[in-house]
Amino acid sequence: MFDHGSVPSTRRPTPDPDLVQRLRARVRQMESGGLRETMPVHPALAGLVQLHPGSSYRADATSLAVALLAGPSEQGTWTAVVGVDDLGLEAAADLGLDLGRTLLVPDPGEHWAEVTAALLDVTGVLLLRPPGRVDAHTASRIAARLRKRSTTLVVQGDWPQCDAHLSLVRQQWQGLGQGTGHLSARRAEVVVRHGAGPTVRGLVTLPGNEAPRLLSRSGPLQGQPAPALREVG
Numbered sequence: 001m002f003d004h005g006s007v008p009s010t011r012r013p014t015p016d017p018d019l020v021q022r023l024r025a026r027v028r029q030m031e032s033g034g035l036r037e038t039m040p041v042h043p044a045l046a047g048l049v050q051l052h053p054g055s056s057y058r059a060d061a062t063s064l065a066v067a068l069l070a071g072p073s074e075q076g077t078w079t080a081v082v083g084v085d086d087l088g089l090e091a092a093a094d095l096g097l098d099l100g101r102t103l104l105v106p107d108p109g110e111h112w113a114e115v116t117a118a119l120l121d122v123t124g125v126l127l128l129r130p131p132g133r134v135d136a137h138t139a140s141r142i143a144a145r146l147r148k149r150s151t152t153l154v155v156q157g158d159w160p161q162c163d164a165h166l167s168l169v170r171q172q173w174q175g176l177g178q179g180t181g182h183l184s185a186r187r188a189e190v191v192v193r194h195g196a197g198p199t200v201r202g203l204v205t206l207p208g209n210e211a212p213r214l215l216s217r218s219g220p221l222q223g224q225p226a227p228a229l230r231e232v233g
Helices: 017-031 062-074 089-095 109-120 136-149
Strands: 056-059 079-082 102-105 125-128 152-155 164-176 181-193 199-206 213-218
Touching: 056 062, 062 079, 062 089, 062 125, 062 152, 062 164, 079 109, 102 109, 109 125, 109 136, 136 152
Parallel strands: 056 152, 056 164, 079 102, 079 125, 125 152
Antiparallel strands: 164 181, 181 199, 199 213
């Protein structure tokens, strides 16, 4: 005979209301396209910009452009540099760029767009310096390849419709006396513009003998500020 009094209860526990709300918010964010994968960012820029596969970024200074590559490169991502014939390899390596996983095409000539498109298929992040003004059709074709391959493009020069534009401004060298001494550090302001969105600014020290660091940051972008970067090129 069965002991009906010993039958285990099938009643389910009441879910945590806060957890339910967080899960619902996450689903809504995914459905609206708001939840996007991110890539590693160099510590100097971690509080200023986020890298997303399939997106493009413009950097006015070579040091900023290489720093954007260095973050993913340090984590094992293959990178490429196209059209930058004055790249300082030693300084780039010091910044964190893994030259053993970097493809270099200093002078692609008139076929730079085709070379770029081909390298987007085999790398995770690519730095491009176009030879001149880029027309909307060429940029659109490369953007489509970016999204298809989930690759990130960093451009030094003209490029329409970038996700963010990074500039290095208000630089001040330290270490020189009255015609003597050595350059020990440089303070500069990094400005990041996100389309029509608000501007993010960070005051950094660029390495010499002084330890690199982010002195201050302003703007709405969430993230942890961290060390600065070394000038490349």
